[in-house]
Amino acid sequence: MAKNLMKHGYPLVIYDVFPDACKEFREAGEQVVSSPADVAEKADRIITMLPTSMNAIEAYSGANGILKKVKKGSLLIDSSTIDPSVSKELAKEVEKMGAVFMDAPVSGGVGAARSGNLTFMVGGVEEEFAAAKELLGCMGSNVVYCGAVGTGQAAKICNNMLLAISMIGTAEAMNLGIRLGLDPKLLAKILNMSSGRCWSSDTYNPVPGVMDGVPSANNYQGGFGTTLMAKDLGLAQDSATNTKSPILLGSQAHQIYRMMCAKGYSKKDFSSVFQFLREEETF
Helix, strand or coil: CCCHHCCCCCEEECCHHHHHHHHHHHHCCCCCCCCHHHHHHHCCCCEEECCCCHHHHHHHCCCCCCCHHCCCEEEEEEECCCCHHHHHHHHHHHHHHHCCEEECCCHHHHHHHHHHHEEEECCCHHHHHHHCCCCCCCCEEEEEEEEEHHHHHHHHHHHHHHHHHHHHHHHHHHHHHHHHCCCCCHHHHHHHHCCCCHHHHHHCCCCCCCCCHHHHCCCCCCCEEEHHHHHHHHHHHHHHHHHHHCHHHHHHHHHHHHHHCCCCCCCCCHHHHHHHHHHHHCC
């Protein structure tokens, strides 16, 4: 994502908790600083992406957080996937400092991030959307305004819950077909020309050997981690509880991904649910 901003001519001020992640940018002549506060001191358009709600709170409100040195009129865009209520609280804190906050989580995976084809789901003041879209359009082919702060997170949580359910369904269907004697490539081809077709089957198939360039072709390395999927499903579960919404399959998917984390799959891509099903004969 940062590289695509560079390609569009934007100079960068970068901070990451893992210094090695910044090495390539420093060598390319970009500024690397030692805290989120230092970023806020030098830049007035800031994009953050953190794994959890607590990480986002620390990056904004912590001892060396963005709000310590944020300039009035700055545009702060958070592309983390976090609890919508946390986004709303951060927006209030940012507003007190005279700046603007928007939540803009992403979908599309590592491949779309590299190619600049991510989808951004944006929540915030509508009058500021054009300014946000100018930046996000450098990294994504779809930048969608969803409504007030928190609605971007709401859209992302719903998307990832459906993604988890469809990935589990694809893995179950492929596993069943293979055990019934079908060639996995043939079965995938049939699914993808039939009504069972979905992103998990035609773009990110979980079965090794069916597709190239996806995590299942690389021992489920890279991609979107099982831990992150379990986290996002937890956010969906919390939101469902708060809104009294039944999510029967979403809850089951959450339990499956939590079980996978407990059984050694936490660092593998979430499509490794196929491997998990193959190895868990006790179901």
